[in-house]
Structures are given as C-alpha cells and as structure tokens.
Amino acid sequence: MTDLETAAHEPEPSETTGMVVTRQAGFYTVWLPSGQRILSVLRGKVRKGGPVVAGDRVRVRIGQDGRGVIEEVLPRTSHLIRPPVANVTRVVAVVAGPEPDLGWLDRLLVVAESQGLSCVVCLNKIDRTDPETVQSFRSLYQAVGYPVATTSARTGEGIGPLAALLVGHVSTLSGPSGVGKSSLLNVLCPEARLEVGDVSARSQRGRHTTRVVRLLELPDGGLLADTPGFSRLDLEGVEARELWRLMPDIRREAAHCRFKERCLHRGEEGCALPEAVEQGRVAPSRYRHYRRLLDEALQREARRYS
Template sequence: MPEGQIVRAVSGFYYVRTPEGEKVQCRARGVFKKKNVTPLVGDLVRFDWTGDGQGFITEVKPRKTQLIRPPIANVEQAIVVSALREPAVQLMVLDRVLVHCEKAGLDVVLCLTKTDLVTDEEEIVRVRSIYETAGYPVVATSVVTGEGIDTVRQYLKGKLSVFAGQSGVGKSSLLNAIHPGFQLATGSVSSKIGRGRHTTRTVEILDLPDGGQVADTPGFSQLTFQGMEASELSDCFPEFRLRSSECRFRGCLHRNEPDCAVRSAVEKGEVDAGRYEHYLQFLQEVEALRRY
C-alpha cells in the first residue's frame, strides 16, 4: 500500500506527497470519523489509489507531536516570529505562543523581525536578553538588510519546522527571504488595530532546497489554555522548570508559597519580572478554565 506525507489540506481534500515526489489528492475514509481522528498536515499516511491522481487515506501513522492551532502533526521545531515594529512587539502574546510550543514538546528558536525599523538598538538588546536568559536562542532579522537570514536557514536544516506568530509579524516575508522560490503572499499591518492582515489561509508544508521543511501557517491570535493543568504551566517556562526542584514544596505554583526558588530568582533579577507577571496571568486563566 502506498505511503506519503500530507503536505496540504483544503476543504476536506488532503494532498499527499509520495517518496517519489508525486502529489495525490485524497479524501479520508469514513472510519476516521468513527475513531474521532482527523488527518492533519504533516501526518505520515497510507492510502489507496483510485486513479487519475486521486486516492483515499486508509491509515494515519502514530504522531510524534501535534498542534491544535495551527492543526499540524510531527513538527520538531517552532520558529516563533515576533516583529519589533509594525506591529510593535507584544511580549505577553509572544509568551503565550511560547507556552503552547513548550507544551507541544517543540524545540524553539525566537526570531525578531523588522530590525531595520528600530532606531534604538537598546530595545533589541533588551528583548534578546529577556529570552536568552530564559534559555531560548534568539535571532534578530531583517528582510530588507538580510540580517540574520542565513542564521535562520541553519536552524531549519534537516527538520520539520513551523513558523508561529501573530499575523503581520513577517512570517511569509521571512520565508520568502529564506527561499525566494516560495513566492508567498505578504500583507500589511492595519493602522487602525495595529495587527496584521491574514495572508496565509491554510497550513502548507514547503520543502527547503538545502534540506528540511517548513510549515507556513495562519497567524496565532486566539490561543487559550483549554485543557492545561495549573501544575503544567510552570514547566512551559524553561527558566522556571530549571529552578522548580529547588522550591520547598513539590508542585509549587510559584505564586505565594514560602521558599519558592522561582520567586527568589525574580527578586534577584535572574528571572525576568515581566515573564513572571505573564505567568501569573496565564495561571489565573488556566484556573478559571478548569472551574467552568
């Protein structure tokens, strides 16, 4: 039975690429509804040919990872993209995206875009310091000057990566700079609401000429913490995870417990106070969702 990878999904059709490079337009067998399984872009599948480049997916192989928003499977790495200007950097939104990537078990690289629009270099240094201290590699980029583009290419080699971030932060422009052959549509930022207009409508896996694959996805904007336990949240902050074993109480939520190593690190300036405040706000959301 032929096998392949789902590289695009549109209106109930799944485009499966075979190892030989052929792309087959498939439907999913009804058995998946009974099993409550929906095939996702990134899935490795088996399918039956029906002729004329068409087929039916008969089996979805076990997934290594899975994201809900965007819906994609078997991603290894997230390139989390945040603009420094147009729209202005929003650290709470950025931290929200990072939590979801951590929960999914993805390696993370933080990519700061539009550095050519920043006149105060101290701002780039400040943002870089926050996230490098938290344990993330940070790459500052500009599609105008070419800064950082080669560095991002190196991170992409040999992996299936998803580009994650709000609409308008420059994901498609960055992908076009990495490989001009993609020719992805790009959009502008609304002056009224300060957010980007969606230019990517579907999840699609793109092959890179130097090896590796990237998934272009719609922007992240409505991420919630549905289904997350309060005890899980702190593990999604690498700098908290590193110190949690030093807390007096096992399962410490780092809120008001005595002898909390995380709060102590915040007071000493070893953990960013802004990240800690975002954690507390996220914790309230998690607890509120668990109550209802």
C-alpha cells in the same frame, strides 16, 4: 489481445507511505519519499476517523492513473488544532519590533511546551528596532534557554541563521498579526510566493491572506508550514500546579524551592522565585507573565469545580 489479457498486463496499484503537504477542497497532495507528489483522496473509512491535515503521515495506494487513495493515517507525534497541522517538531514564535509583545510570546511558548514542541524565538523587523532592544531581547531568551533569531524580512538580515535552525524539522511560524510571518516565509521559501496582506495604516495589523495550509520545502532541508499561526492561545488543559514546569527558567529555580512541587511559586514563604528575580536569574517580565498565566489557570479551575 482480449480485454482479459490486457487487464492481466496492466500494473497493479502500488502502496507506499508519504506525508500530506496540502489539503484543499477534499483533495490531498501526498509527498512520497521519492520526491514525487501524488494527488489523493480519502478512503471512506479514513474520512470517518476525523480530519486529515497537512503533516499527516499516511499510507497511500497509487492507482494506474497515477492518483492516490489514502488508506490509513499513521500515528501522530503532535497535532495542532489552530493551525490544523500534524507532526510539527518546531514552532518559530515570531514577534516584531520596535515594541515586541513579550506577554503574547511567553503565552505561546507555554502553549508549545505543553504540547511537547521545541521552540525558536524570533524577533522580526529589527531594521525598525533600536539595537539595545534587539540585544536585550536576545539576551533575555537565550538566558531562558531558547534558540533566538533576530531577523529583517525586508533586508534579509538574520535569515540564514533562522533557516539553519529549521533544518531537519517540520516547523510552523506563529505570531500575532502584523509581525511579518508571510514575509519571513517568502524569504525562507522563495518559491512560495505568498500574497502578503496590506497593513491598515490605522491599526497597523496585517491581514494574512493564507487560507490553505501547505508544507513547503526549505532549500537547505526541512518543511515549513504556510499557516496563519496559532489563532487561539488558551491554556485549557494546563493545570495551575503544572504551569511552572512549562517555563524553563521558572522550572530551574523551582528546584531550589523549600516546598518544590507543592509550591505554586508565586512568592509563598520559602519560595525561591522572588529571590531568583531579585538576583537576576529570572527576568522580571518572565515572572510577571508566569504569575498572570497562573492566576488565569487558577480562575479557570475555580470555575470548573464551583
């Protein structure tokens, strides 16, 4: 058979769509609807369009050698810069006992809400936390309107209910160092076998060893990003007059405010929020954190327009 005849009988490259599940050193693993994973590189024109990240849906051409060339990145529904992952639909905001950092948590929830992401609130290390703190935490955030998981990665308590909240989603765990994100991910996705950094006895801060963002399959369905979480939680882009819309409990009570959308909801005359706090419809910690974030936004805007 001549070379021309051989070429005529070779299969043509096929084209399909898939999702990037790993990006490392210029190579991309694309997960196809068939379940197959294809090692791929970028077409030059795609490289010029900006970074391609885990979670991106792409159009990929598969060559005769079984490798792929990413021809196009399809439109994103969301894009997180830190961590670099696209098309996330659910953020698991993780804090840990015995003294959960609620200020950090409320800030993260606002950042996630500003990007249109649904949130699950998770209190980890409940094996080290007194039951009253666990119940108070659960009651607080359930009243706000968030699904709440209380877990112990060490004992496995609460892992099943948390996993159920992630089915059908592309999720990411986010939280400060030392709350047990890697340990949770190891329990949720046993095949991940993540290395968990040692915790300094002096600072009690975990040293997360994740360097490559991967999307891992959850046993019951869904994908979970192996990432170190949001490394920055600034509110750049969130206007002071829009902040109240990003906190569900504040938003509910603002509907009863005398000035409604014209009010900053920090206790002005006719504002409904102080009474809501006094009557227990908004937790004092939530209103305190709202006021703190509002002051930050106002200061940022003052600097911008000065």
